[in-house]
Amino acid sequence: MAKAVEIKAYRNEAAPLKAHEQTLMVKVTAPATGKKETAALDIVFVLDISGSMAGDRIAKMKKTMEFFVKEKMGAEDRLAIVPFSSDANDKSHAKLDRMNDDKKKKAVVAFINGLKAHGDTNIAAGLESAVKMLVEGRRPDRACVIFLLTDGAQNHGDARKVKDVSKVNVQTYGFGEKHDPTLLYELAHKSHGGAFHLVKDNSAENNLADGFGMVLGRFRDISVLNVRVTLRVTPKQKEPEKIHDVDPGSYPTEHDKEKGSFTVEFGDLARLEARRTMLLLHLPKVHKEEKGKTVLTVECLYRLAGAAKDTKVGPQEVKMDRSSKANTDETKPEVELELFRRKHAAAVDEATKLAEKKNFAGAREKLAERLSALDDLDNPKSEDLVGFLTTQMEHMFDHMGSQEEYDKKGKALALSILSSHARQRPTVQGHVHDDSLFYLKRDSKYVAQARQFHINPNTRF
Known part of the structure; x- marks a missing residue:
């Protein structure tokens, strides 16, 4: 039997009783199929x-x-x-x-x-x-x-x-x-x-x-085709959870208001290739503690290489406890790192827009701010991310010093970096x-x- 796409949700195990919003990350990963299954x-x-x-x-x-x-x-x-x-x-x-x-x-x-x-x-x-x-x-x-x-x-x-x-x-x-x-x-x-x-x-x-x-x-190495991920809450509840925002990078997303769902089209994935979606989930106020409350369901539809029909994984329930002892300030390390990566990409975008306006001093200042933030990142899973983002920022900084340097190298480098972050895949960056x-x-x-x-x-x- 062919291995299935893996769905994993990163969120806090517990949430306060009051109405509030939480940031979650849903990650889908293509299976480790054999070479002949591509x-x-x-x-x-x-x-x-x-x-x-x-x-x-x-x-x-x-x-x-x-x-x-x-x-x-x-x-x-x-x-x-x-x-x-x-x-x-x-x-x-x-x-x-x-x-x-x-x-x-x-x-x-x-x-x-x-x-x-x-x-x-x-x-x-x-x-x-x-x-x-x-x-x-x-x-x-x-x-x-x-x-x-x-x-x-x-x-x-x-x-x-x-x-x-x-x-x-x-x-x-x-x-x-x-x-x-x-x-x-x-x-x-x-x-x-x-x-x-x-x-x-x-x-x-x-x-x-x-x-x-x-x-x-x-x-x-593509092993799964036409990957679609659907995130859904249960709108029929008296006070339902609501998805306020979905950010899968630059992949198309369809919102079905009636069903309370968002469907992201990731396209084809290679063996063990992953895609991450961030979402802002509104949790309504509850009056008593509850264990294992389903706040979201995730399902994935795709076609295995060589198959005649689609395969569905899920719906997989994402559960959280509602507790008077929960802290809204807690964030899973994986979620924190993904948010940090996206802030990095946003800074490259902002620096590029400043450079387009010939404000190279402002562009370099924006990049310097993010380099400083990398030094301050305290996360047990951050080592690989810090090294990678530092190299990107330093290369960008070097090509933002003048109009000539930006036109020759800086702009194209910035766009190849932004393309990588938006698509969540490696790009050639020089x-x-x-x-x-x-x-x-x-x-x-x-x-x-x-x-x-x-x-x-x-x-x-």
Whole structure:
């Protein structure tokens, strides 16, 4: 029998008798299934081949694509490649094909290696073609993703106007320092679960392969599809509990007032990947003590990789004692750390807004405040979080000193950081780290293999 998604609620065991609000955290974690229990993948690479990609950049892109096609596309996977410059006019591999034949793989690699840099940058044309393919060919038992790479700002078409982006997952990559990070961030977050990644253009290394490797490795490991979490109180009570706010990051949420419920759509999750939702729960006044009062129910609906129908876990009851001895000031360590992380992300957002107004002194002051708060954090579970957030803040601080530095590096770095926090997943933030708060231990495997292939393309895995 397949393992189920785990639901865990973090809250105080007891609450006072008076009417008040409590902050709870609900965490869902994908099961630790075997490698053969992961989903087949539909993937579209949307690749910039405009004139600015000439030379070393397109060479790195070709080597990166060769590695993933030859080594990481399985027989059940379907792959399409959409190169774009002034238009997305080469349709020879712009359809989803199974990678179940060695000749087909060789043909795809030959196509990739034959790409030449020329023309302008029409991101919209490439994205539109990719979205259409995935929407029209979507199958509920497969994981789908678009990898969109560009090193420049669009100068033909408008990618913001591409339809149906919200129906697919788009991972966007800004390569170098001349792309438009705002556009790429917006496209990723308009999509369903996408994120924005910043890749340094380092002549000595292929950071592009590292960045693609980290993210593709996560998609290769997807074990549960279309994860939906429903939080519900019992509105029929005379004085019911009420959910006043739900914050799952930047994932879509539907509120059913009649049922007193909120449903969060997290999309697909890899093995052991987790998502956290914070909620503010109003508890009504009670006149006597009560043990094990159900204040919330949580259920999760999803489809296991390869399954013909959905699986449901729950409803799982979340209970609290109502006690005259309870203290409203108590907070679970896990809840405290999650709130702290979100304050950190909010500070990065505020600093970025100040920088956009050319107030770099104010931006640095905001970041310095959060660095100081990290020093003051006293929590037994905080060691990994403090190290991770300190590194982020220090990098941000270094790139907020001037307009030139902010335009070249600071803005894109900030947006890749914000993307990571909003999606609760690792993003490439200039170069690949192995200390991300959202990293899984196996994420480094694809990165290491991509680096090895860069050194020796004859390596097999």
